Amino acid sequence: MREAVFLRQNQARWQQYEQHAAAGPDELAARFVALTDDLAYAQTFYPASPTTAYLNGLTGKLHQRLYANKRQAGGRFARFWAVELPLVVARHHGTLAVTALLFVLFTGLGALSAAYDDSFVRVVLSDAYVNQTIENIRKGDPMAVYKQEGETLMFLGITANNIYVALSIFTLGATLGVGTLVQMFRTGLMLGSFQYFFYHYHVLQASVLTIWIHGTLEISAVIVAGAAGFVMARGILFPGTYSRAEAFRHGARDGLKMAIGLVPIFVVAGFLEGFVTRHTEMPVAASLAIIGTSAAFIGWYFILYPRQLVRRLGAAPAQ
Numbered sequence: 001m002r003e004a005v006f007l008r009q010n011q012a013r014w015q016q017y018e019q020h021a022a023a024g025p026d027e028l029a030a031r032f033v034a035l036t037d038d039l040a041y042a043q044t045f046y047p048a049s050p051t052t053a054y055l056n057g058l059t060g061k062l063h064q065r066l067y068a069n070k071r072q073a074g075g076r077f078a079r080f081w082a083v084e085l086p087l088v089v090a091r092h093h094g095t096l097a098v099t100a101l102l103f104v105l106f107t108g109l110g111a112l113s114a115a116y117d118d119s120f121v122r123v124v125l126s127d128a129y130v131n132q133t134i135e136n137i138r139k140g141d142p143m144a145v146y147k148q149e150g151e152t153l154m155f156l157g158i159t160a161n162n163i164y165v166a167l168s169i170f171t172l173g174a175t176l177g178v179g180t181l182v183q184m185f186r187t188g189l190m191l192g193s194f195q196y197f198f199y200h201y202h203v204l205q206a207s208v209l210t211i212w213i214h215g216t217l218e219i220s221a222v223i224v225a226g227a228a229g230f231v232m233a234r235g236i237l238f239p240g241t242y243s244r245a246e247a248f249r250h251g252a253r254d255g256l257k258m259a260i261g262l263v264p265i266f267v268v269a270g271f272l273e274g275f276v277t278r279h280t281e282m283p284v285a286a287s288l289a290i291i292g293t294s295a296a297f298i299g300w301y302f303i304l305y306p307r308q309l310v311r312r313l314g315a316a317p318a319q
Contacts, residue, residue, distance in 0.1 A: 001045075001241055001242055001243070001246065003045075003046050003049060003051060005241065006041070006042070006045075006046075006051070007051060010038060013034075014035075014038075014054075014055070014058060017031050017035065017058065017062070018058060018061075027312070028062065028065060029079045029082075029083045029084070030083050030084075030087060030309075031062055032059070032062045032063065033079075033083065033084050033087070035055065035058060035059045035062055036059060037253075038055055039052070039055040039056060039059050041246075042055050045246075080257075080261070081261065081264075083309065084257065085257055085258070085261040086301070086305055086306040086309050087306065087309060087310065088254050088257045088258060089224075089258065089302055089306045090306035090307060090309065090310045091254065092227060092231050092254065092258070093303070093306070093307075095227050095230050095231055095234065096223070096224065096227040096302070098227075098230070099184070099223055099224075099226045099227040099230055100223050100227075102181075102184060102188075102226075103184055103187070103188050103222075103223050103226065104188075105188070106184060106185050106187070106188025106189055106192070107188040107189075107191045107192040107195075108192060109188070109189060109192060110124070110188055110189035110190060110191060110192020110193040110194075110196070111192035111193065111195060111196040111199075112192070113189070113192075113193060114192065114193040114196040114197060114200075115196055115200075120193055121193045121194075121196070121197045124189060124190050124193045124194075125190065125193065125194060125197070129145075130197070132145065133145060133197070134201070137201050137203055141280065142198065142201070142203040142206055142207065143206060143207065143210040143211070143277075143278075143280045144280075146210070146273070146277045146278045146280070147278045147280075151274045151275045151278070152274065153274075154273065154274040155270050155271055155273070155274030155275060156270075156274075158269075158270045158273050158274060159266055159267055159269075159270030159271075159274075162218060162221070162266045162269065162270060163262075163263060163266050165183075165222070165225075166221060166222060166225035166259060166262055166266065167225075167259055168183065169183045169184065169222065169225040169226055169228075169229050170225050170228040170229045170232070170255055170256070170258075170259040171229070172229055173228065173229030173230060173231070173232035173233040173251075173252075173255060174232060174233070174236075174252075175233075176233050176236055176237060177229060177230050177232075177233030177234075177237070179229075180226055180229030180230060180233065183226070184222075184223075184226045187222060191219065195207065195208075206280070209284060209287040209288070209291075210277055210280050210287070211277070212291050213272050213273075213276055213277045213287055213290050213291060213294075214269045214270070214272040214273035214276070214277050215269075216291050216294035216295050216298065217265050217266075217268055217269040217272070217294045217297075217298065218266070218269040218273075220265075220294075220295075220298040220302075221262045221265045221266055221269065224258060224261075224262055224302065225258075225259055225262060227258065228254075228255035228256070228258035228259045229255060231251050231254050231255040231258065232248070232251040232252045232254075232255040233251070234251055235247040235248040235249070235250055235251025235252065236248050236251070272290070276290070
């Protein structure tokens with residue numbers, strides 16, 4: 001975009017940062033993140049401009065204040081998850097909501113397909129898995145598949161695979177979102193057919209109380225990864241006032257932050273699947289407590305907290 005447009009869109013915010021002290025460490029960190037993004041943009045497109053020099057000076061002042069503030073503990077990583085990532089998520093709540101609705105639709109299609117075609121589950125889940133699970137159901141332990149591998153190896157393998165899958169879903173956003181959509185479609189079909197399979201054999205309750213111990217975090221994170229891919233794709237398809245290349249860079253940066261922010265969630269989900277899910281004998285109350293706590297965390301961190309943070313800071317930083 002032209003420098004005059006860049007100034008018109010952002011100058012009032014910069015002046016506010018310069019003239020009014022931040023209300024607290026979180027707001028100071030959010031201002032610093034926004035300014036470093038603006039400075040990086042200016043250095044790329046207006047390297048010799050007075051605007052770039054001004055932003056460089058202002059960013060330096062905020063940097064000094066930020067690191068002089070003793071209340072801002074935990075360093076860069078803590079600020080990323082406490083401020084930067086929630087603000088990125090808040091900017092893209094609409095995309096996240098659409099992604100969640102699409103995934104629910106795909107899951108419903110998977111369940112419907114399994115209900116009308118007995119062979120569909122075998123196509124999606126494989127004959128070997130279906131035959132083994134049917135045998136486990138007959139033995140009275142439908143979730144025995146989670147007990148076959150050692151805890152540590154299972155935790156490490158599942159966590160690494162889930163992180164790889166999530167990053168793949170995000171990077172496929174570069175295919176104009178088609179690759180991300182296909183991956184979300186496949187995952188939704190698999191989940192829907194998987195749950196219908198257990199419903200068909202009258203063990204749906206057992207499957208829900210077992211699988212969703214780790215699945216609440218895992219599936220939620222997959223949906224966020226899909227949203228990250230669509231954020232990147234939207235930058236290509238709908239650049240707005242930016243050039244397509246500029247909008248793509250903005251979308252890719254925000255999407256990458258969302259994808260990276262999922263790593264701790266996948267680690268916890270992998271731990272639960274490796275060490276906890278296998279204990280199918282645990283009380284129903286314990287299963288519900290884990291599932292409920294996981295769902296409450298997802299709802300708070302990805303929906304409520306970002307909105308609260310935006311209200312507290314006045315507005316999400318412009319990108």
